[in-house]
Amino acid sequence: MMVRRSGRYTTWRGFKDFALGKPPDEEKEKPKPEDDLSNHDEIFLKSIVESPDFGRKSEPIESEEDLVVKPVSLDNVNIIRSLSEYRGNNIRTIEQAELAILLSRIHFKALIDAHDAIGALWLQRGSGIEEPPKQDKDTAEGAETSPEENGDMPVETVKVVGLRKVPGQPLGLTVTTDEHGQLIVARILAGSAAAKQALLSIGDVLLEVDGVQVDTEEQLKEAVSKPNDRVTLKVGPNLKEKSSQLTNKLSCYMRALFDYNPKEDTLLPCKEIGLEFKKGDILQVSDRKDPNWWQASHVENPDVVGLIPSPELEERRKAYVPPEADFVHKISICGARISKKKKKFVYESRSSVQLEGAELALYEEVARTPPFLRRVLALVGTRGVGRRTLKNRMLHEHPRRFGAVVPHTSRPPRPLEENGTSYWFVSREEMERDAHAGRFLEYGEHNGHLYGTHLDSIRAVIKEGKMCILDCAPASLKLLHNSSEFLPYVVLLAAPGIEQLRNLTFASNRNLTEEDMKQTLEESARIQRQNEKYIDLVITNHNNDTSYSRIMDALHALSTDHQWVPVSWIY
Missing domain, CATH: 2.30.30.40 (SH3 Domains)
Known part of the structure; x- marks a missing residue:
């Protein structure tokens, strides 16, 4: 470190006077008892200064030149950065850990940076002290090389690094070739061997591997793949101007x-x-x-x-997937093209229809939450798969836990029908007004009258402390899923084989032809393919008792296990 050349070193002498117990010129000494614990720092300093070793080194200063200390190095910032990155498995003692923490502190780095800057100015102004010679390149990893060996590559930026290889694992970096023909580090995988050792950075130029010059990606791959437990790379930063490093690395x-x-x-x-x-x-x-x-x-x-x-x-x-006429046998494939066959549904969610109808579901951002009960249980599926049978059984066996909505209709009440029991009877104008305002989850027209599920009916069941069971159309799932109010748990009842489907329809007193059952299978596959983003559980309903038990077990797990839910439900 250096000492200021101008002035009379009042700071140093003031410290010496303070350590020796001498009061400053403008103040009188204020004695403090040595047994006072608040004064232990002064006692400690005095014990050091009064020791014989310190006394031999604190002789009176004859001239300013005696205090001149030349800088040993002006590249201490990079040294501190390298030391601070030397961590992980290399730290084995508490002292090493404390040193690593000290070197990583921003105030310490700022102090070293100021030292280097002042030292550079001091040398430029003609201190008469020669700059220390460069370290030999073979003495340590990361040493600098001579300009003659690297052409126009800046001498202070070329370094040699050694990476340890993990058997059976890739090195963890990818490269690309820029317009100058240089091999540039394009990506370093987090958690890989290259990332853990922290000796390479994105944008570094790879010049040599184990002393052999590499010019192509094939040469690099061949050199790195050799059965060695260590690889030595000569690297340097890109000669082009580096782009900003402010990248999105938030997990x-x-x-x-x-x-x-x-x-x-x-x-x-x-x-x-x-x-x-x-x-x-x-x-x-x-x-x-x-x-x-x-x-x-x-x-x-x-x-x-x-x-x-x-x-x-x-x-x-x-977008370049070849068109396919039928997706029924490719349920597990996320198709990009929707079948051209269009069918009209009785129920229609206004909000879902206005949004994109053929979005490509790839990833969904989620967050982990503690166990909690959902507010809505949505049962979806094609006709004849037993949705209403399971819904009515749950309502009958657990009336305090589950509830069902009362739909709205514009038809006039029949004899002995009470408002709010089977239906809420409203005028057609009121239903159309609420539907236009988006207050219905789904609605449609049948025999000249409007029928629909009002969102207020769902809220009423939730306010009673019950889980609202909906037997809704698939088009309604998007509105439920994107809302942080309803928090649905969606169960798809998929159609079984034709023989099992025939047994289900026979039990429900429904007569379906062979062609109707084929269409049911195709419709079930289409519903699963187009709405897989919103579905939490898929049950192939071979047997109503088994399906009922699986649904109840899944709902119980919601109250005991952590859940991954869309971030829109939380933030």
């Missing part, structure tokens, strides 16, 4: 709405660093900087980080 959680196998992805730059996942998996996304590839890991195994396609890339990929 978030996504629910995957499609299956992904990196081994089958022809667009993935390296199959080994891809992350496989299934529909419904919860992924922790750690880096969304790249517009095409995100860095993510499974919440159950956060140490394994890989690349997943971004929504933008996957949407472009799905």
Whole structure:
């Protein structure tokens, strides 16, 4: 460190006088008892200054030049940064941990930065002290090399780093070639060997691998894949102006709405660093900087980080999927093209229809919450799968726990019908006005009269402290899902095989032809494919008793297990 050259060093002498117990010129000494605990710092300093070793080194100052201390190095900021990054598995003692914390403090870094800046000015103004020679490049990793060896590459920016390789795992970095033909580090996977050692940065230029110059990505891949436990890289920053490093690295959680196998992805730059996942998996996304590839890991195994396609890339990929006439046998595939066959539904959600009807569901941002009970249970499915049978059984066996809405209608009441028992009877003008204002979850016209489920009817059941059971159309799921008020749990009752479907329709006294049952199967597959984003549980209703037990078990788990819910329900 350096000492100021001008002035009379009043600060140093003041400290010495203070340590030796001498009062300043303008003040009188105020004695303090040494047994006072509040004065222990002064007592400690006095014990050091009065020691013989300190006395031999504190002889009277004869001249200012005796106090001149030349700087040992002017690149201390980078040294401190390297030391602060030397952490993780390398820290084994408390002293090492305390040193790492001290070196990472912003005030200490600011002090060292000020020292380097003042030292540089001091040398530029002709102090007569020569700059210390550069360290030999072979003495340590990260040493600087000579300008002759690197052409126009700045001498202070070229370094040699050594990376330890983990057997069976990739190094964890990808490269790209810029317009100058340089191999640039494009991505460093979080949690990989390269990221944990923190010796490389995005934008670094890879010059050599184990002393051999590399010019292409193939040469780099061949050099890195050699069976060695360590690889030595000569790197330097990009000669181009680096872009801003203010990237979005905030961690978030996504629910995957499609299956992904990196081994089958022809667009993935390296199959080994891809992350496989299934529909419904919860992924922790750690880096969304790249517009095409995100860095993510499974919440159950956060140490394994890989690349997943971004929504933008996957949407472009799905746009080139060959048209298919039938999706019935490809329920697990997230199709991008909706069948051209259109059917009119009795019920229609105004809000859902106004929103996009064929959005591509890829990821949904979610958050983890403590156990809680949902407010709405939505049973969806095609006709003849037993929705109303299960609904009526739940209402009958648990009347204090579940409740059903009373629908609205514009038809006049029949004899002995009471308002609010089976229906709420209102005028057609009032229903049309409320429907236009978006106050109905779903509504439609039958035999010249309007029927619909009013949102206030759902709120009334919730206010009673009950879970509202809805036997609604699939078009209503989007409105329920996007609302933080209703918090639905959606169960899809999928159609079983034709033989089981025939037994269900026979039990419900319904006569369906063979063609009707085929259409029921196709309709059930279409509902599942188009609304998989909103569905929490899929039950193939082979037996009403088994389906009823599965629904009750799922509702019980909501009150005991943590849940992953859309972030729109929380924020």
